[in-house]
Amino acid sequence: MAKIAQVIVDVPTMQTNRPYSYLVPSELADAVHPGMRVSVPFGKGGREVGGMVIGVDEQAQTLPTFSGKLKPLTALLDLASVLNPELLELSDWLATHTFAFRISTIQTMLPAALKTKSHKLLVADQSIADAHLAGLFTNGQLDFTAAKLAPNEVDQLAKLQQSGIVHADYAVENRAKVKTVTWVQSQLTTDQIVDVRPTIRANATKQQQLLDVLTTCQTPQPLAKLTENSALARADFSAAAKRGWVTLTERESYRDPYAQKDIAATRAMTLHADQAAAVAAITGAIESATPQPFLLEGVTGSGKTEVYLQSIAAALAQGKTALMLVPEIALTPQMVNRVRGRFGKQVAVLHSGLSAGEKYDEWRRIERHEAAVVVGARSAAFAPLDNIGLIVMDEEHETSYKQDDNPRYHARDVLLWRAKYHHAPVVLGSATPSLESRARAERGVYQSLLLPERINQQPLPPVTVIDMREQLKAHTESNFSTALLDALKLRLERGEQSVLMLNRRGFSSFVMCRDCGFVLKCPNCDVSLVLHMDTHTMKCHYCGHEETIPKICPNCHSRRISYYGSGTEKVAAELTTLLPDVRIIRMDADTTRRKGAYEKLLTDFGEHKADILLGTQMIAKGLDYPDVTLVGVLNADTALGLPDFRASERTFQLLTQVSGRAGRADKPGEVFIQTFNPDHYAIQLAQKQDYERFFRVEMKMRHLGNYPPYYYTALITASAQDENVAARRMFELAEQLKAQLSDTTVILGPTPRSIARINNRYYYQIVLKYKQEPHLQTVLAKVLDDAQKEQRQGLQVAIDMEPQSFI
Ligand SMILES: Nc1ncnc2c1ncn2[C@@H]1O[C@H](COP(=O)(O)OP(=O)(O)OP(=O)(O)O)[C@@H](O)[C@H]1O
Numbered sequence: 177m178a179k180i181a182q183v184i185v186d187v188p189t190m191q192t193n194r195p196y197s198y199l200v201p202s203e204l205a206d207a208v209h210p211g212m213r214v215s216v217p218f219g220k221g222g223r224e225v226g227g228m229v230i231g232v233d234e235q236a237q238t239l240p241t242f243s244g245k246l247k248p249l250t251a252l253l254d255l256a257s258v259l260n261p262e263l264l265e266l267s268d269w270l271a272t273h274t275f276a277f278r279i280s281t282i283q284t285m286l287p288a289a290l291k292t293k294s295h296k297l298l299v300a301d302q303s304i305a306d307a308h309l310a311g312l313f314t315n316g317q318l319d320f321t322a323a324k325l326a327p328n329e330v331d332q333l334a335k336l337q338q339s340g341i342v343h344a345d346y347a348v349e350n351r352a353k354v355k356t357v358t359w360v361q362s363q364l365t366t367d368q369i370v371d372v373r374p375t376i377r378a379n380a381t382k383q384q385q386l387l388d389v390l391t392t393c394q395t396p397q398p399l400a401k402l403t404e405n406s407a408l409a410r411a412d413f414s415a416a417a418k419r420g421w422v423t424l425t426e427r428e429s430y431r432d433p434y435a436q437k438d439i440a441a442t443r444a445m446t447l448h449a450d451q452a453a454a455v456a457a458i459t460g461a462i463e464s465a466t467p468q469p470f471l472l473e474g475v476t477g478s479g480k481t482e483v484y485l486q487s488i489a490a491a492l493a494q495g496k497t498a499l500m501l502v503p504e505i506a507l508t509p510q511m512v513n514r515v516r517g518r519f520g521k522q523v524a525v526l527h528s529g530l531s532a533g534e535k536y537d538e539w540r541r542i543e544r545h546e547a548a549v550v551v552g553a554r555s556a557a558f559a560p561l562d563n564i565g566l567i568v569m570d571e572e573h574e575t576s577y578k579q580d581d582n583p584r585y586h587a588r589d590v591l592l593w594r595a596k597y598h599h600a601p602v603v604l605g606s607a608t609p610s611l612e613s614r615a616r617a618e619r620g621v622y623q624s625l626l627l628p629e630r631i632n633q634q635p636l637p638p639v640t641v642i643d644m645r646e647q648l649k650a651h652t653e654s655n656f657s658t659a660l661l662d663a664l665k666l667r668l669e670r671g672e673q674s675v676l677m678l679n680r681r682g683f684s685s686f687v688m689c690r691d692c693g694f695v696l697k698c699p700n701c702d703v704s705l706v707l708h709m710d711t712h713t714m715k716c717h718y719c720g721h722e723e724t725i726p727k728i729c730p731n732c733h734s735r736r737i738s739y740y741g742s743g744t745e746k747v748a749a750e751l752t753t754l755l756p757d758v759r760i761i762r763m764d765a766d767t768t769r770r771k772g773a774y775e776k777l778l779t780d781f782g783e784h785k786a787d788i789l790l791g792t793q794m795i796a797k798g799l800d801y802p803d804v805t806l807v808g809v810l811n812a813d814t815a816l817g818l819p820d821f822r823a824s825e826r827t828f829q830l831l832t833q834v835s836g837r838a839g840r841a842d843k844p845g846e847v848f849i850q851t852f853n854p855d856h857y858a859i860q861l862a863q864k865q866d867y868e869r870f871f872r873v874e875m876k877m878r879h880l881g882n883y884p885p886y887y888y889t890a891l892i893t894a895s896a897q898d899e900n901v902a903a904r905r906m907f908e909l910a911e912q913l914k915a916q917l918s919d920t921t922v923i924l925g926p927t928p929r930s931i932a933r934i935n936n937r938y939y940y941q942i943v944l945k946y947k948q949e950p951h952l953q954t955v956l957a958k959v960l961d962d963a964q965k966e967q968r969q970g971l972q973v974a975i976d977m978e979p980q981s982f983i
């Protein structure tokens with residue numbers, strides 16, 4: 177009886193967002209299983225697309241009538257499932273809850289190397305007269321997808337296709353490449369080697385040497401090791417293989433991004449009472465397999481990481497695995513080393529700094545049960561771990577846990593889902609929990625665990641708020657108040673280190689004309705272009721547009737055009753004038769672009785190669801350096817002015833986190849916060865590092881404004897090249913939603929987004945605030961469906977549940 181495979185095809189549209197049935201060719205009947213990638217013909221032209229098998233049925237039971245018409249699947253791309261049943265189920269749940277296509281949730285779960293790519297090929301059926309065009313083809317084929325063709329070439333090729341000289345074909349590329357190394361196995365015993373020696377010429381030194389090697393290496397060895405330790409080359413071993421002395425085999429090897437590093441093993445520390453209580457509660461839940469979420473609220477430097485590590489050890493002791501998520505930025509060598517130091521080779525690390533090959537290899541180590549602990553950033557939430565005993569999410573309030581592109585998921589939701597599936601506890605840790613999580617802890621949904629004290633009974637560092645308005649009156653345009661500058665000088669005298677943070681938002685360098693005030697803007701977006709000194713260009717951070725730095729004002733032709741705003745670069749320059757001889761490490765998007773640069777800068781700082789670490793938000797978290805006794809925030813309030821109800825929360829979190837970098841060991845720390853809003857509650861409470869008070873005040877604000885956690889939110893955006901199209905559709909939609917949703921739901925907008933135009937598309941948005949909306953899922957799914965069907969004038973609609981940014 178033939179089998180039928182249910183396949184989600186890699187054609188991300190609403191109409192194809194369901195499984196398609198394909199006949200399984202009889203020779204593949206036993207090989208095809210759910211979770212395998214396949215190549216299938218799709219659509220009228222029968223072009224080949226990638227797909228994922230989500231189910232396999234016996235034909236007779238399910239589709240008796242269709243048997244004749246079903247197309248067979250073309251090829252199987254995997255020998256074993258790449259998604260297990262848990263992850264397949266999760267992909268379904270995720271697609272529904274984030275309004276994403278099932279194929280995009282599936283692809284989000286796979287390492288890039290396993291994402292199939294459909295290539296369009298042009299095949300020449302007749303000889304091509306034009307020599308240039310003919311030259312584009314190799315063996316009668318041209319990979320249209322991979323080739324970088326000029327528009328006129330594309331045009332001419334289209335004409336060839338119309339006249340039947342070439343035709344289009346499709347192939348699905350499998351990019352999963354396994355790295356192999358050659359191993360050598362001696363085929364001669366030591367006795368046989370003795371026998372062979374007299375048969376070769378005495379001056380055949382290489383052969384003699386090779387026999388020497390084989391005498392000492394009777395077990396299989398990597399070829400590289402043997403050639404490295406001898407004067408022999410690969411060719412000598414190939415020759416030996418021809419003689420039958422050795423066999424050479426290719427074995428799979430992993431690209432280990434951490435292979436070069438020796439990490440000192442650490443042992444569990446003696447916990448202090450609060451830590452011990454937390455570990456005991458978590459361990460209890462691991463042992464009883466209770467999917468209890470915990471909120472571990474511990475001030476900065478209270479030893480949360482040690483709680484994670486000992487809880488992970490408890491899961492491993494139960495023969496289970498553990499998954500730990502940290503924000504991308506906190507994936508410093510420090511954090512990774514702390515986990516690897518404790519659990520060694522059992523740890524797999526997943527983050528964006530790895531190459532596709534390295535990620536694929538780490539992924540396979542997890543899948544093959546060779547790694548029992550996974551540490552990674554957001555997408556590691558989908559690590560193919562089995563038998564999970566514990567899930568940890570460090571810095572649970574971090575916005576980077578929400579993906580702001582399709583599928584718009586929050587890693588926390590994914591973790592809570594997986595915890596239920598595996599009956600495992602989840603630990604959400606933070607010094608400044610999100611209001612949502614803290615409110616859930618208050619309602620008993622999460623169990624609260626507290627670490628109110630710093631390790632070593634160190635007090636939290638005292639924070640001084642500096643009113644920069646005063647400074648501005650008295651001073652010129654310096655970025656440094658006298659108080660902060662004095663504090664920096666003191667650290668230099670004492671040989672201690674300082675951390676300076678420059679809030680990146682709104683602080684990027686731009687170019688303005690001093691005569692007419694003209695600011696260079698992106699031609700495609702409603703934003704100013706940002707000056708990049710490393711490439712000497714002006715760049716748009718939204719669409720990637722790039723142009724040269726103007727010398728003359730494009731508006732009034734004045735030559736008095738100059739750079740404005742103090743990026744870290746400018747601040748560093750000012751510091752060097754104020755404090756000659758000071759050694760600065762600058763850390764921002766520019767200086768950390770190169771692979772490994774971030775890590776190198778932090779290591780240098782740890783080794784005292786600089787007095788000051790000057791950086792953007794990326795230095796606020798996770799750093800644990802004993803000699804840092806001063807933290808300065810140059811501009812605390814750039815985020816406060818943003819039109820986002822979470823602006824205060826973000827400011828409070830950031831200031832508390834960065835303050836926490838000072839005085840973590842035996843030397844007391846000190847913090848200076850420069851601000852133009854010294855009276856704002858977020859700044860004042862950050863000064864006191866009083867999370868509890870902040871939580872109360874902010875909850876009141878949210879209550880008054882009907883915002884989360886009192887209300888849920890959803891953001892609907894529509895964009896089109898024609899502004900009217902987007903606006904009109906959104907006004908219609910608002911009316912439609914008013915009719916369909918309950919009276920208690922608030923519909924805000926439509927309004928243009930705060931950056932109204934990006935990449936020549938105009939954006940409009942509607943914000944929904946609701947308490948209970950039983951039909952929301954259906955209503956919003958219909959909205960997307962309609963939008964897809966219409967597709968009129970390039971209208972695009974997107975839905976973001978619980979958006980983390982409204983800008
Ligand atoms: N029980 C303990 N005994 C001694 N030292 C400890 C203990 N627990 C943690 N530490 C040390 O205290 C320091 C601070 O701990 P850790 O970095 O885990 O704090 P944290 O709460 O994660 O901080 P943050 O949220 O600020 O990153 C670390 O250097 C850690 O090694």
Ligand SMILES: [Zn+2]
Pocket residue numbers: 698699700701716717718719720721935
């Ligand atoms: Zn742009």
Ligand SMILES: [Zn+2]
Pocket residue numbers: 689690691692693694729730731732733734
């Ligand atoms: Zn001008």
